Amino acid sequence: xxxxxxxxxxxxxxxxxxxxxxxxxxxxxxxxxxxxxxxxxxxxxxxxxxxxxxxxxxxxxxxxxxxxxxxxxxxxxxxxxxxxxxxxxxxxxxxxxxxxxxxxxxxxxxxxxxxxxxxxxxxxxxxxxxxxxxxxxxxxxxxxxxxxxxxxxxxxxxxxxxxxxxxxxxxxxxxxxxxxxxxxxxxxxxxxxxxxxxxxxxxxxxxxxxxxxxxxxxxxxxxxxxxxxxxxxxxxxxxxxxxxxxxxxxxxxxxxxxxxxxxxxxxxxxxxxxxxxxxxxxxxxxxxxxxxxxxxxxxxxxxxxxxxxxxxxxxxxxxxxxxxxxxxxxxxxxxxxxxxxxxxxxxxxxxxxxxxxxxxxxxxxxxxxxxxxxxxxxxxxxxxxx
Numbered sequence: 480x481x482x483x484x485x486x487x488x489x490x491x492x493x494x495x496x497x498x499x500x501x502x503x504x505x506x507x508x509x510x511x512x513x514x515x516x517x518x519x520x521x522x523x524x525x526x527x528x529x530x531x532x533x534x535x536x537x538x539x540x541x542x543x544x545x546x547x548x549x550x551x552x553x554x555x556x557x558x559x560x561x562x563x564x565x566x567x568x569x570x571x572x573x574x575x576x577x578x579x580x581x582x583x584x585x586x587x588x589x590x591x592x593x594x595x596x597x598x599x600x601x602x603x604x605x606x607x608x609x610x611x612x613x614x615x616x617x618x619x620x621x622x623x624x625x626x627x628x629x630x631x632x633x634x635x636x637x638x639x640x641x642x643x644x645x646x647x648x649x650x651x652x653x654x655x656x657x658x659x660x661x662x663x664x665x666x667x668x669x670x671x672x673x674x675x676x677x678x679x680x681x682x683x684x685x686x687x688x689x690x691x692x693x694x695x696x697x698x699x700x701x702x703x704x705x706x707x708x709x710x711x712x713x714x715x716x717x718x719x720x721x722x723x724x725x726x727x728x729x730x731x732x733x734x735x736x737x738x739x740x741x742x743x744x745x746x747x748x749x750x751x752x753x754x755x756x757x758x759x760x761x762x763x764x765x766x767x768x769x770x771x772x773x774x775x776x777x778x779x780x781x782x783x784x785x786x787x788x789x790x791x792x793x794x795x796x797x798x799x800x801x802x803x804x805x806x807x808x809x810x811x812x813x814x815x816x817x818x819x820x821x822x823x824x825x826x827x828x829x830x831x832x833x834x835x836x837x838x839x840x841x842x843x844x845x846x847x848x849x850x851x852x853x854x855x856x857x858x859x860x861x862x863x864x865x
Contacts, residue, residue, distance in 0.1 A: 530857065660749045
């Protein structure tokens with residue numbers, strides 16, 4: 480979009496070359512101009528598919544799992560602590576927690592929230608009656624879209640600008656699930672290139688030449704340099720000049736804040752990503768940053784800001800370490816296929832507590848789990864307070 484490109488040009492003219500993290504922030508989130516600030520169709524007629532755009536099954540499977548985490552199934556018998564009433568019907572969540580809460584970060588237009596709440600209404604009204612669904616959404620524009628999508632659920636919905644605001648609810652009396660789907664991969668990242676001669680990282684910044692955006696390498700600022708991966712002498716011998724990686728302080732900071740608000744429950748993300756060991760492989764010499772337009776990917780990261788989606792694989796090792804540092808326990812890092820297949824097995828062990836399988840729903844499940852579709856591309860990291 481011309482107006483957004485002009486805004487970025489003016490910022491560079493005033494302050495000099497900017498980090499790619501700043502360029503990405505403006506390209507995606509500049510008020511009224513960024514890619515995510517203008518309503519776009521997701522799915523076959525949009526720029527990309529998501530698990531949500533395949534149909535409601537993704538949200539229904541998540542809802543089933545969330546219900547398992549938030550409270551026992553109706554037919555589970557629990558003896559309250561200190562009680563002599565063996566066999567008395569009592570849910571542990573009701574005996575312990577005053578409030579149940581699902582917190583979704585990056586809710587897009589609200590479709591996933593609608594699918595989850597719809598399943599809860601049909602199958603777990605006991606949980607729904609005590610549930611608050613919180614959407615973390617700083618954009619007034621996107622909040623309007625979400626309010627329209629969730630107009631039947633407004634009495635259950637709470638909006639906040641930042642994850643830190645959720646701590647106003649007493650975490651010791653609240654059992655909560657904090658989750659995101661394709662959220663961290665859209666957080667701004669710094670782009671770094673390996674200087675083989677000097678054996679150090681250089682930041683790829685965005686400058687202007689002859690009216691066009693161009694790359695310009697410079698030493699990273701100290702606060703960024705100290706966060707970058709340390710390259711062993713053995714790897715330094717073979718790492719080719721110009722090898723590119725991305726680093727997202729924003730994603731790590733967000734995960735730390737989320738972990739600190741979790742006194743009881745689960746923190747999970749579903750996204751593209753790599754572990755630290757997977758970051759350095761020959762096929763990734765140009766990094767993972769991509770733009771998406773009409774289901775085609777491109778490396779033209781600086782062209783037409785605001786007109787294409789920009790994503791980068793998240794560093795699962797970095798955010799997992801951030802959660803552990805905040806006191807969380809890692810329950811696993813799995814492919815989306817493994818995660819959803821396990822949920823499916825749980826639904827089959829409790830007949831009559833999940834929707835009937837139709838050809839359309841079976842096709843959705845295949846798309847969500849097949850390695851050639853979404854099953855291998857996405858991974859799921861789950862951490863908990865215990």
